[in-house]
Amino acid sequence: MNGIAKLVAVVALALAATVFTGLASAAEQAPAKADPAKGETLYTQGAPDRNVPACLSCHGANGNSGAAVNPKLAAQHPEYAHKQLADFKAKVRNNPIMTPIAAQLTDQEMRDVGAYLARQTQKPASAKNKDTIELGQKIYRAGIANKGVPACAACHGPAGAGIPAQYPRIGGQFSEYTEAQLVAFRQGGRKNNAVMAEVAARMSDAEIKAVADYVAGLR
Numbered sequence: 001m002n003g004i005a006k007l008v009a010v011v012a013l014a015l016a017a018t019v020f021t022g023l024a025s026a027a028e029q030a031p032a033k034a035d036p037a038k039g040e041t042l043y044t045q046g047a048p049d050r051n052v053p054a055c056l057s058c059h060g061a062n063g064n065s066g067a068a069v070n071p072k073l074a075a076q077h078p079e080y081a082h083k084q085l086a087d088f089k090a091k092v093r094n095n096p097i098m099t100p101i102a103a104q105l106t107d108q109e110m111r112d113v114g115a116y117l118a119r120q121t122q123k124p125a126s127a128k129n130k131d132t133i134e135l136g137q138k139i140y141r142a143g144i145a146n147k148g149v150p151a152c153a154a155c156h157g158p159a160g161a162g163i164p165a166q167y168p169r170i171g172g173q174f175s176e177y178t179e180a181q182l183v184a185f186r187q188g189g190r191k192n193n194a195v196m197a198e199v200a201a202r203m204s205d206a207e208i209k210a211v212a213d214y215v216a217g218l219r
Contacts, residue, residue: 032108034078039116042109050104055113058097062120068176074120079165081114082107084192093192124172127217129210136214139207147202152211160218171218179212 043063046054055073059065063074073081087093088102089110102110127133141158143151152170156162160171170178184190185200186208200208 034108034111034115036112036115036119038109039112039114042113043116047104047109052101052104063117064120064123065174068125068174071177072122072125072173073117074122076114076117076169077162077164078111078114078118080162080168081117082110085110085113087192093190122169122172124219125174125216127213128175129213132206132210132213133217135207136210136212139203139211140214140218144202144207149199149202149207152215160215170215173215175209175213175216178215179209182208182212 042052043055046052046057056062058067058070059073060070063072063076065072084093085098085102085105086107088095088098089105091099093099105113127136139149140152143149143154155167156170157167160169160173162169181190182196182200182203183205185193185197186203188197191197203211
């Protein structure tokens with residue numbers, strides 16, 4: 001083998017080694033596939049050794065909370081559930097109950113719980129105020145043009161199902177919870193979505209309440 005051939009062979013081996021190392025590193029860093037069975041165990045039993053309570057104690061069996069202060073999580077997109085837990089852990093989104101709980105969870109556990117919840121069937125809430133249904137529907141479908149508020153349906157879909165990995169499912173959620181989150185975005189209490197903070201900042205209390213009630217009735 002002449003000098004040039006040897007050099008080419010050495011370079012080829014070096015490149016192959018670099019590619020292999022890169023692939024191995026990527027494989028090590030990539031999260032394991034979400035396991036909904038493990039997610040169910042954590043959701044229903046918690047992790048007592050780390051003082052992590054069972055999620056169902058607040059969010060109900062199968063993610064169907066019975067109290068408006070705690071959101072319904074059934075059928076939520078797994079990517080969104082994971083992001084919210086990660087935001088709580090990083091204190092990007094603060095909550096006196098969820099922040100310390102999320103701090104005890106691994107990234108894989110967050111993905112597992114999200115995968116479990118995504119497979120559950122939501123028991124939707126209902127709209128309650130017939131006097132504001134028209135206003136809520138108008139805002140959801142068309143936005144508020146003179147305030148620069150876009151249609152909610154543009155991101156969350158006509159039935160509130162959202163777009164996986166981008167926008168959460170909001171249809172059938174408690175109106176009180178949706179209202180509270182919009183107010184939190186507007187007031188700066190919730191800071192983990194710049195777009196929602198900007199949208200909510202342009203809405204009045206009456207507009208927020210109307211669209212939140214309308215969303216509860218979406219199917």
